[in-house]
Amino acid sequence: MGEAEDLVKTKEVATQISNVINDKENYLDCLPDEAKEILKSLASKWENVLDPNALEVIPLKGAMTNEVFQIKWQTIEGEMSRKVLVRIYGEGTDIFFDRANEIRTFAFISKNGQGPRLLGRFPHGRLEEFIRARTLSAPDMRDPSISALIASKMKEFHDLDMPGSKNVNLWDRLRNWLNEARRLSSPDEVETFHLETMDKEISLLEKELSETRQRIGFCHNDLQYGNIMLDEVTNSVTIIDYEYASYNPVAYDIANHFSEMAANYHTETPHVLDFSKYPDLEERQRFVQTYLSSSGEQASDSEVQQLLDEVEKYTLASHLLWGLWGIISEHVNKIDFDYEEYAKQRFQEYWSRKSDLFSNDESNVTAGGNGEKALASIANEKSEKSPPISKKLKKLFGLSLFRSKQ
Structure with missing residues (x-):
């Protein structure tokens, strides 16, 4: 009974x-x-x-x-x-x-x-x-035919002659977000994420990445799959949501797009990133080749290689920016998303990739004294959190109902 x-x-x-x-x-x-x-x-x-x-x-x-x-x-x-x-x-x-x-x-x-x-x-x-097209899913980003459409549309977007300042926005944005992250964070958070000396990292990145002449364009700066719509009737894509859009090196926008392939925001743990899904060399070459050739002129091998090299280095700027975004969002945004854990993963990827991408001694001076120390510090602070549950359901029914799933 x-x-x-x-x-x-x-x-x-x-x-x-x-x-x-x-x-x-x-x-x-x-x-x-x-x-x-x-x-x-x-x-x-x-x-x-x-x-x-x-x-x-x-x-x-x-x-x-x-x-x-x-x-x-x-x-x-x-x-x-x-x-x-x-x-x-x-x-x-x-x-x-x-x-x-x-x-x-x-x-x-x-x-x-x-x-x-x-x-x-x-x-x-x-x-x-309302655009009568479907939003892309995470796996769509890896589909060669869809990826080619994105590459061509991205080039078209970058070539827009947007009114106003055409100065690069990336470095000012990084410094502004760093100031906000410091202001909102507790002393423990500042220490964990090495925010007290992160400005040195930004300056070193800016120096390393600004030494060569680069293509500057009007960039979306947040080209994850949820911001791309696919019309399967016309076989065309539309880029939406321009909150972060500004002029930047196009290599940064491509790097950010590649880094977003590690994410799937439609799972029970939308904050968890899988960087093994970062596109391999063949995928990156195909994307960059399509991007450079989409306006009608065939790109040379040296042009493709140069942009590929720049893209890889700009992944570091992407990880820093969205790591800071996660720290700030944890304090100001009430959407049910584990922003802090997301930030930790972006910073961890920054430290782990930095030594591979930069070999000179000066660029390897890091916020914690060395990259390994900074990486270990963040990893040691990583907490085991349960997958986020709708706040509305938590309030109505309590947590006990969901414990068996976890």
Whole structure:
């Protein structure tokens, strides 16, 4: 009798969880009132929408800075449903970028046919055109045909003549984020991540990577798979989300794209990185060859090799930047993601790769006195944390239900 009661209770809890996940009315409450008003006003102008007030709100997974929702309305039978995208900015994320500048970038890219249209704005977010294409998955990044599309589109993006300053932004951004990370971190965190002397690392990197003349372009700076849409009908890709976009060495943007292949943000442990998935030499050569040749001129072997070498070194700048991002986000962002653990992995990869990529003595002067010490320090602080669980479900049902999975 006890076992039967337990089974009934288990089924009841499972039903409750299912209702929480599938109850779309709950998600309507996630939208600010200003966003709802703009959405209803927008839908009232579409003649094929049955009821502008009947919003179906669907959360989209994988975002680590913002909350993103698909909004859908029922339409006249036989006609395609109406959809838009709502992006709600994460708390504290203004530390990372200038929202006004992001909107200007968004509008310019949209005007040039490179991305979705801007449909409306509210105090802490915006409405965007819904692109009827699928977001890439982590394995898609390794597909040679899709990778070639990304390489060509990236070159097209880099060649945009964006109004405003065309100065390299990477080094200022690194120093600004380092200052924020120090300000927000506890003394223990500062010591663990060697933040007190990280400015030396940034200066050494800047010196090493600025010695040769490099291609500068308008870079996305966050080209992970979730920011790339694939239209399988036209076999074309669209790059979305321009929060971090700025002028930078194109080698940095490619390096960052390659480094993102270590991530899969749609697992139970989205913060865990697997750097064995970093593309091998053949994949990198194929990507760079396509990138350089996409504008019509065949690239020489020496051009390909030079860019490949630059890309490999710029992976270090990518690891430093996103390591600092993780430290800051741990303090300011409430999205359910283990930012600190993510930061540790990026810094560990920085220290482990640095000695292989730079051989001279000066560049091997590290924040902890030597790279091995810094690497060991971060590794020793690594804590064994359980996979993140939806905060909403934790609050409703407690943790005991999930312990068996862990």
